[in-house]
Amino acid sequence: MNRNFADFLFPDALMRGLEKEGFATPTQVQAQVIPAAMEGLDLLVSAATGSGKTAAFLLPIMERLVGAPRPDSGTRALVLVPTRELARQIHVHFTRLGSYTRLNNGVITGGDSKAHQIATLRKNPEILVATPGRLLELLETGEADLSDLEILVLDEADRMLDMGFVDDVLTIIARTNPARQSMLFSATLHHRGLSRITERMLREPRVVTVNPVREQHPNITNQVLLSDGPEHKQQQLLWLLRNENYEKALVFSNTRDGATALGNYLIGEGQRAAVLHGELEQRERNRVVGLLHSGRVNVLIATDVAARGLDIPGVERVINFDLPRSGDDYLHRTGRTGRAGEQGVAISLVGASEWNRLESIERYLNLGLERRSIDGLKASFKGPTKRSGGKKGAKKTATKTLGAKAATPKPKDRLRDRKNIGKRRRPKAASGSEVGVEAGHAPLGKRRIARTEPEQGSGTKY
Template sequence: MTASFSDFRLPESLMRGLARCGYREPTQVQAQVIPLAMDGVDLMVSAATGSGKTAAFLLPTMQRFMDVRKAQGGTRALVLVPTRELARQIHDHFMQLGSYTRLTAEVITGGEPRAHQVAKLRRNPEILIATPGRLLELLDSHHAELGDLEILVLDEADRMLDMGFADDVLAIIQHSPPERQSLLFSATLHHRGLAKITDSLLRAPEVLVIDPVREQHPDISHQMVLSDDPAHKRQQLLWLLQNETFEKTLVFTNTRDGAEGVGAFLQASKQRAAVLHGLLDQRERNRIIGLLQSGGIHVLVATDVAARGLDIPGMDYVVNFDLPRSGDDYLHRTGRTGRAGAKGRALSLVGPTEWNRMESIARYLNLEIEPFSITGLEAKFAGPKRRKPTAKRAGSGRERVRSAEQRDKPKKKHRLKDRKSIGKRRKPSSTSPVEAGHTPLRKKQTAREGAGAAKASGKKEPT
């Protein structure tokens, strides 16, 4: 690994920005990405969340723009991200790193007035950080223009595909010049939809796999608590918040209604908590995140909209109130803690219907998850019942061993003729007409008696 940022020969103003941010030496992703990006190579990078990849693409971009100035022109770099929170987080990084430069950057996302964003674009910022949907609207209405674009960055590309932005991303690529440099960052490069984008985006890219997502994060401990139902989970969560030592806690739920319910419960229990989900407008989101950063609240209950992009100092505790739907979602949730070398803790409340998913996530990410018990709030659910292996009869893999009662019971014998007639309609037996319900002898006797009576009366027997 490169020992110092000075090895990259960055301008003095960027070195001062790095010192202001507290960067002392490059992370692994920065050490590998920055030199290649400075050489103008297209990159396809897989790196775990919290590994420092934001600075890995911002620093070479800013260095190029400072070395080659353009007095006039449009946007020179575009950073596409899946969520508003991630966009604002990258902008905050830029403002810190570029605080001693004259470079400019703007954010274009949904949830803000279009007129305000059009005014931002008229300033011709060198770097534009945007979500795909809103940017494509402005491109189609000719309020945005990418003809001068030199660098295109796709951050959290797998998340954009999961959110259904593939077609929007492809349309934005078509608006940009083909001679640009392109950088793609993704938690995994095995996403089935990535090829659809990379074929249009990248030209002979260099592929870097750094900090594979399935390796355990060395600074995060993983625990789980067994729960019986949502009401039981709420009591366990309250105990954790009242008794565990932490600075800031992020609680994840799978639905907006779930987040609202947990948030209302915590607020009623005198916890300084707030709720963050996708239906809140941008102003309210910014207010809530500001309260968390300043210490106005210490618990944030959120849906997965906050799983990407939140980088808040002091976030030392992540609780999965609802278990995430996949291993990748678990990774991004827990990646909100243990960032930049700090220690973090991730705890999951696991109910009876979530046990199998927890085991699948642990296998997928190769995690060691420590059981954690809360005295007085133990769950009746103690994990799945283990089935006893079924013994098999020697010499036959298909037959089970019969019980003693079955062995002692005399076995009914079946004749071959009976086996052949299984499923067929049984015909009346000719040897037992009485059992079959027929009386042929009685009918013949009656017929003879009728014929004798006819002869005696002189009448002719009817034919």
């Protein structure tokens, strides 16, 4: 691994930007990706969120464009991302790292003024960061042109698939210069359907795997707090926000209505909180994120729209008010803390109905979750009761429950015993008549069986 960024021999303009931002030692993913990208190789990269992958692809792009300026060219590099928040975050990274270069970039996402974006495209930005839907619209109207493209980056490809963008992405790839260099980044390389993109996008790629999705993040402590229901969770959450030491906290809800209700509750309890979800207009979403960035609020309640793309300094607590629906969602939520070498804590509030999902997430991510409780707010739910193992255990449990009588083994029902039915004589009844018949010489199907009730007109029991 390189000891510092000077080993990459970046242009002076880039080194000044790195020094300004305090970048000295490359992360593991940067140390592996940057040299390969500077060689012009196609790359297939699996790296956990928060590992520094944005700079891993931005720095080689900027190094190439600064070293070989082409003022008459159209857009030379395209970064495709699944969400608006991630697009803006990459734009911020570019602005900071490239502040001493003459490179310019544009952001094309849904929710913003199309006229403004068309004006941006007419300036031929060298680097374009875009979400698939809006970019495809502008390609179809001829406002965007990717025929001069030299580098294509697809970031968070697994999320792109989850959001249903695969067809849009494939259409955009088909509109680019086929001689381009391509890099694909994904939290996991085992996502169903990923091969559809890699086959069309990459040529003999080098595979780089750093901090794979199922490897526990070394800078994040994962905790579980058992709860008895929504109201109990609210009380526990409020205690955590009032008593934990943190600069900023992200609280995740699975639904928009749940996030709104939780935000109203916390604001009513005096917390400096704001709510972020996908139904907000883009201007309002930008305003809310800005409030958290500036510190005017220190608690953000969000749906999974904020699980990716937000890189906000000082997020030291991630709290899952609702347990996420999958292990991948858990990873991307908790990845908002413990970034860039900082320490973070992820706390999940888990009720009885969420226990099975919690165990599934633990197995999938190979996580060691620390159990904790709050004095005065302990849950009556203590986790599932221990089950005895297998059928044998169940049999033993039933035997103990039913007592000694049930423990007596049941006689085996053997064929030879059934053949002798009627051969044995029973004690005489009070009337002196015998009970039973001599049926030993009759065929089995024709024998008469002893009866418990007398037949009509007979005093003899059979």
